[in-house]
Amino acid sequence: MGKIYVVGIGPGDQTMMTEQAKAALSEADVIAGYKTYIELVREAYPEKQFYENGMRGEIERCKACVELAEAGKTVALVCSGDAGVYGMASPLLEVAEMAGFTNVEIIPGVTAALSGAALLGAPLSTDFCVISLSDLLTPWEVIENRLLSAAKGDFCIALYNPASHKRADYLKRACSILQRVLPKKTPCGYVRNIGREGCEKKVCTLGQLQDEQADMFVTVLIGNSQTRIAGERLITPRGYQL
Amino acid sequence: MGKIYVVGIGPGDQTMMTEQAKAALSEADVIAGYKTYIELVREAYPEKQFYENGMRGEIERCKACVELAEAGKTVALVCSGDAGVYGMASPLLEVAEMAGFTNVEIIPGVTAALSGAALLGAPLSTDFCVISLSDLLTPWEVIENRLLSAAKGDFCIALYNPASHKRADYLKRACSILQRVLPKKTPCGYVRNIGREGCEKKVCTLGQLQDEQADMFVTVLIGNSQTRIAGERLITPRGYQL
Numbered sequence: 001m002g003k004i005y006v007v008g009i010g011p012g013d014q015t016m017m018t019e020q021a022k023a024a025l026s027e028a029d030v031i032a033g034y035k036t037y038i039e040l041v042r043e044a045y046p047e048k049q050f051y052e053n054g055m056r057g058e059i060e061r062c063k064a065c066v067e068l069a070e071a072g073k074t075v076a077l078v079c080s081g082d083a084g085v086y087g088m089a090s091p092l093l094e095v096a097e098m099a100g101f102t103n104v105e106i107i108p109g110v111t112a113a114l115s116g117a118a119l120l121g122a123p124l125s126t127d128f129c130v131i132s133l134s135d136l137l138t139p140w141e142v143i144e145n146r147l148l149s150a151a152k153g154d155f156c157i158a159l160y161n162p163a164s165h166k167r168a169d170y171l172k173r174a175c176s177i178l179q180r181v182l183p184k185k186t187p188c189g190y191v192r193n194i195g196r197e198g199c200e201k202k203v204c205t206l207g208q209l210q211d212e213q214a215d216m217f218v219t220v221l222i223g224n225s226q227t228r229i230a231g232e233r234l235i236t237p238r239g240y241q242l
Numbered sequence: 243m244g245k246i247y248v249v250g251i252g253p254g255d256q257t258m259m260t261e262q263a264k265a266a267l268s269e270a271d272v273i274a275g276y277k278t279y280i281e282l283v284r285e286a287y288p289e290k291q292f293y294e295n296g297m298r299g300e301i302e303r304c305k306a307c308v309e310l311a312e313a314g315k316t317v318a319l320v321c322s323g324d325a326g327v328y329g330m331a332s333p334l335l336e337v338a339e340m341a342g343f344t345n346v347e348i349i350p351g352v353t354a355a356l357s358g359a360a361l362l363g364a365p366l367s368t369d370f371c372v373i374s375l376s377d378l379l380t381p382w383e384v385i386e387n388r389l390l391s392a393a394k395g396d397f398c399i400a401l402y403n404p405a406s407h408k409r410a411d412y413l414k415r416a417c418s419i420l421q422r423v424l425p426k427k428t429p430c431g432y433v434r435n436i437g438r439e440g441c442e443k444k445v446c447t448l449g450q451l452q453d454e455q456a457d458m459f460v461t462v463l464i465g466n467s468q469t470r471i472a473g474e475r476l477i478t479p480r481g482y483q484l
Binding site for chain 2: 019023087091114117121128138155233238239241
């Protein structure tokens, strides 16, 4: 019987993968994933067999991985960032469970909240929330309630999928919801194309953030009541006496 | 002038470090950190100079790193998990700012929420919160408000520092606070010594969790309203039609 690794490959830069993730890709007969992520690893593993498909093809992809593994193959299903956070670990485990296939190992990776925070300084040094603004799988009312709950809890916040072609104004909508609780001067920042070509970052306030142009390659960081802007960085103090 | 890398080394297992983190440790003249974390890397870098101290020595440690860097050394300040999440990135940037030292690079790593979740299946597949139960630097009222806000937002939750010698009953206290909002049957799990010797995991309900023995080496995962127990794993469905 084969095996399935669900592998978090980090933001994209090969140097931000763990040794464990690289070992899984090296061991695999087949590397499967969303076509954009396959492009991130294809060059490094030219001798491998690949299974790639597009958005909305997630369940088909999981079923293909299980069929390949049942046929004796070792499969590495790649995810950008972490394997679990908005990743394929959950759907793969559900599909594998239906097929009665249990030989699955989840290999974690550096999710964009962490890699984005590192580029901006230390915005997520204490309790934080990760929230996706995509309402493809989550009703907007649930997302809105989570934004308000995160603000009321004085959490630092990382926003994923802040916008797309179809959701052009979602970051602006999220900012106005957060401003029901948080002051306009709340320090924020965002990073585009983390660990990839065209990587850029910006620090601003929540009031300014709502007018920034976001897209699906942007990760947004929002500070808590203690966060401050220090030059081009964000710092959320942990509370140490300096 | 020297340079300071603040490096997230992951849970402890060398294979869970990123190539970027290893490169920073290799480049460093001095590796600094909490003594327990230094023990995790000392063997792999026998030729290095080390600066280590204990708990409560964080600011002294940061000041030593800045002094070494000002003297021209390349310093790698190691943190378990990520460099930012309850890590040294924040205090180091504050101390460096006071000294006017700016040549600092933060290198992210796999934090325990992600490595713990991977061992338990896919509990953090959608929006989640990370909350530390340590009230050393955060007032308990703030922690309590964050627990309630996370529960009201139907977030998946990762709890860090669930207990210590002095805080033996904190996990029980957190569970009773969460049960004001969440049902006793909410699927939970915890992992001890992730990526280290004696690594163990358990899946249970929120009602059972309050009676489990936690310590500072335990990371707790709490599901949202959609999370289910699947054998020895936790699965939080993302909402795909299977």
